[in-house]
Amino acid sequence: MLISWNTALHAQIRDPASSTFDFSPDATSRSPRLLGMGHLTLASDIHNGVNLWDLAANPIGLFEADSTSSFDLRPATSSAAGRHTPVGSDTERQHLAGREVKLAYEAWKRGEHSIYGLIGDFTDFRADQPYNDTRVLRDHLNLPRFEAILSGRMPRFQSDRMIYELHIFNVNANTLEEYRKFFINAEGEYLGKESEVEPPPNFFDPDEFRASAVGAGLGFSYKVAGWLTAAAGGEATSTRIEGENSDNIHDTGTGQDRSYYTGRAGLTGHYQRFQYALDGRTWSAQNEERFVFTLKAGQNQNPFTGRGKVLDRDEDGSEGRGRVRWTMGNLELNAGGRTWNRTVDITPPPTGAIDSYNYFLNVAANRLGADSLALPDSVVRSHAKDNGWDMAYGATWRFGKKGLLGGEYHFAKQSSQLDVFADQAPVPGNDPVSFVGDGPHRRTSDIRGGIEYSCTEALTGRLGFIRRSDDQDELTERNEYKSNTLTTGVGIQPLGSRWNFDLGWSIEWISPDFDDATDPKESRQQLGAQIRWIF
Numbered sequence: 001m002l003i004s005w006n007t008a009l010h011a012q013i014r015d016p017a018s019s020t021f022d023f024s025p026d027a028t029s030r031s032p033r034l035l036g037m038g039h040l041t042l043a044s045d046i047h048n049g050v051n052l053w054d055l056a057a058n059p060i061g062l063f064e065a066d067s068t069s070s071f072d073l074r075p076a077t078s079s080a081a082g083r084h085t086p087v088g089s090d091t092e093r094q095h096l097a098g099r100e101v102k103l104a105y106e107a108w109k110r111g112e113h114s115i116y117g118l119i120g121d122f123t124d125f126r127a128d129q130p131y132n133d134t135r136v137l138r139d140h141l142n143l144p145r146f147e148a149i150l151s152g153r154m155p156r157f158q159s160d161r162m163i164y165e166l167h168i169f170n171v172n173a174n175t176l177e178e179y180r181k182f183f184i185n186a187e188g189e190y191l192g193k194e195s196e197v198e199p200p201p202n203f204f205d206p207d208e209f210r211a212s213a214v215g216a217g218l219g220f221s222y223k224v225a226g227w228l229t230a231a232a233g234g235e236a237t238s239t240r241i242e243g244e245n246s247d248n249i250h251d252t253g254t255g256q257d258r259s260y261y262t263g264r265a266g267l268t269g270h271y272q273r274f275q276y277a278l279d280g281r282t283w284s285a286q287n288e289e290r291f292v293f294t295l296k297a298g299q300n301q302n303p304f305t306g307r308g309k310v311l312d313r314d315e316d317g318s319e320g321r322g323r324v325r326w327t328m329g330n331l332e333l334n335a336g337g338r339t340w341n342r343t344v345d346i347t348p349p350p351t352g353a354i355d356s357y358n359y360f361l362n363v364a365a366n367r368l369g370a371d372s373l374a375l376p377d378s379v380v381r382s383h384a385k386d387n388g389w390d391m392a393y394g395a396t397w398r399f400g401k402k403g404l405l406g407g408e409y410h411f412a413k414q415s416s417q418l419d420v421f422a423d424q425a426p427v428p429g430n431d432p433v434s435f436v437g438d439g440p441h442r443r444t445s446d447i448r449g450g451i452e453y454s455c456t457e458a459l460t461g462r463l464g465f466i467r468r469s470d471d472q473d474e475l476t477e478r479n480e481y482k483s484n485t486l487t488t489g490v491g492i493q494p495l496g497s498r499w500n501f502d503l504g505w506s507i508e509w510i511s512p513d514f515d516d517a518t519d520p521k522e523s524r525q526q527l528g529a530q531i532r533w534i535f
Contacts, residue, residue: 036489038464
C-alpha cells in the first residue's frame, strides 16, 4: 500500500471497481523503474527497501527509510478494455472499459535528528461495465488525499534508540454512478462512449456518494539491538459518508458517521547481510446509517415522505505483511508475503419498527400507485467475510557494472463468503442461516522477470515479461484466464545532476483458458513516470 490511509475507508469506497481492473497499489506505484522491469516487487529500489515504510506505509519507518531530502512527482495512467462477439452475431460487443489518471507526490525534509513532509495524490477513475443487455453502468471516482508526517529521534529520552512519529491525513472521495445506453454503430455495441443517459433503476438507492475522512495517529519504535527494532502505534479516523439520488420529482439521501480505530505493531532488523521487516495492523468500526426520502405526489396531494434508520454496521479487520532480503556479493535473494481478513456485520432495525427503512419500503409497496415504483430489496441481517494471502520470492543478479537481471514468482488466494440469517435479530443459541453465498474463491499465480542495462553513463534501458494464470473462482468452471505482459522503461540521470527521471510502461493481453465461442479479448496498460530531485 502506498499511503497509510489505504485502510478500510479506502477499501469501502473504491474496492468494487479497482479490484475488477487490478489498479490496486503495489510496490511499482512508487517505482516506475520496477514497473519497467517486469513489475518486480521485491528487488532493491530507492522506494522498495526492507523497512516498515516501504513495506506497509507505516510512518514509524520513514525516518530510517532514506537519508536525503527529496521531492518526487509521479504522473501515471492506466486503462482496461475488453470485447467479445456474441453467439449468432457478426458484430462485436464491448464488456469492459476503464481508465485511471493519477498525479502522486511526496516531499521530505530530512535533518540529523528529524524528518517532516507530505505525501499524497490526486486520482480520477472511471469504469464502464454492462448493467444489463441494454444499459451500461458507469462509475466515476474523484479522490484527492494527503498525509503529513513528523518523525525523529525522541528528545531527552533514549534518543539514540527511540524514534517517534506523528501524522495527520485527509481523504475526500466523490463517486457518481451513471446509467447509459450502449453506443451502437455498424461495427458493434460499445461502452465508455458519450451515449444517452438514462435514469437509475429506482428512486431509493443512492447513485452519488460523497465521503470525507480526517484522521491522526502516532507511533514509537525502540532499537533493542542491531538485529531487532520494535514498533507500535495507533490511529483514529472520523469519516462522513453521504449518498444521494435526486431529480425534479424526488430526493433520496443517506448518511453515516463512521469512525475507524487502528492499532499496529512492527519488527525490523538486520544481521550481517540479512534484513527483515514485519508489520501487522488491526482495525474496527461501528456505525449506523440513516435515510430521508421525498417524492412529489399528484396535484393537491401531500408528498410521499419517509425518514429513519437503515442499518447498523460492524466491521473488523486485520492485515500482516513481511519481507526478508539476503545479499551476497552480486546476488540478492528476496521473499515476502501478506495475509488479511475482514468481516462486516449488517443488522437492520427490529421488524415492525416504524422508523426503519424496511418498514418504509413496505409502506411504499402498499401505497396507492406504487406499481409505478421500482423498489430495492429490504435490508437483511448478514455476515460477510473476506480473507486471503499472497506470497512471492525472487532473486536479482548484478552482472558487471552495467546490468541487473531479476526474476520472481508470485502466488495469491482470496475468498469471500456471505451468510444471510433467517431472523432479523440475533437469536440466543441456534441462529439459523437462510442463505450462504460462498465465493468467489480466486487464485492467481505468475512468473515474472526483468533486465536493466546502462546504455550510456546517463541512460538506462529496461525490459520485462510476465506470464500469469488467473482462476477467478475455483468453485466454478469457465472463468480461468491466462495473460502475457510486456514491460519496458528508461531511466535518465545526467552526470553531476541532482535529479533523475524514470519511465515505465506495461501492456497485458488476457485470453480465456477454456473454449469460448464468443472469442473474448481483454487488454490492460499502465504508464508511470517519476521525476525526483535531491536537495
